[in-house]
Amino acid sequence: MRQPLVAGNWKMNGSRASVATLLDGLKAGVGEVRNAEMAVCPPFIYIPQVQEALRGTAISWGGQDVSTEASGAFTGEISAAMLLDFGCTYAIVGHSERRTLHGESDELVAKKFAVARAAGLKPILCIGETLEEREQGITEQVCARQLDAVIELEGVAALADGVIAYEPVWAIGTGKVASPEQAQDVHAFIRGRVAALDNAVAEGLRILYGGSMKPGNAAELLAKPDIDGGLIGGASLKAEDFLGIGLAAN
Ligand code: 13P
DSSP states (O other): OOOOEEEEEOOSOOOHHHHHHHHHHHHHHGGGOOSOEEEEEOOGGGHHHHHHHHTTSSEEEEESOOOSSSSSSOTTOOOHHHHHHTTOOEEEEOOHHHHHHSOOOHHHHHHHHHHHHHHTOEEEEEEOOOHHHHHTTOHHHHHHHHHHHHHHHHOGGGGGGSEEEEOOGGGTTSSOOOOHHHHHHHHHHHHHHHHTTOHHHHHHOOEEEOSSOOHHHHHHHHTSTTOOEEEESGGGSSHHHHHHHHHHTO
16 A cells, blocks of 8 residues: 655745744644655755754655755755755655756756665656647656656666656646546556556555645545645645645545
8 A cells, every 4th residue: 555645845935934833733733644644845944944843743854856966066956965964855856847947857857866866865756747748648758758767767666765746737836736537647657657667666656646736626636546645835835734635635
């Protein structure tokens, strides 16, 4: 059985005060979430604050990105070792906002996956098509290309150490959630592609859905056989909403 993972991607949001309030709310309510593992991915600068607050709780944390480099003259970058130094379990790689706004290629994202994994982090690999690509009918090709970049670099077994997040770009921050059937179709495609190479890896692989997931639509998404949790943006910024998604997995 795959334990659902509900991970919050806070993106570039928060202040010391709002982070403290959010963490207090999460700590107070997480006990009722019985079925899902909960994790938060704050902006790097708030990771020490998150570690202080969440140490010893059931909630884990991670970075929103990671450098391909170990150390040295890489201004603005954060290494996998630094994330581990602050207790991170996860590192998101290849979020569509980084692919689009920072020009990250499939190859670069695959390298980030590899570096995070080698360091002992669990990479959360984001893949997904734009609206234009969906309308062209190439959703599966796009997801396959983004997934294959990691498999080609690291081998299929590497996926056992990570998580995949299917995030259709047209559903991110738009309020336009994929229907449970639309999401399930792509999740099944992803799992099938992995299964063709290694069935055991495919069976154990957690594939999260991301894109306008809210407490009100989470249960029907999570009820689908190949949807193993969520990567949550906007709704992860309010404790009640984020916990509500975790409760939907109960
Ligand atoms: P929203 O939940 O705000 O649509 O964001 C999803 C996302 O991009 C999570 O990584």
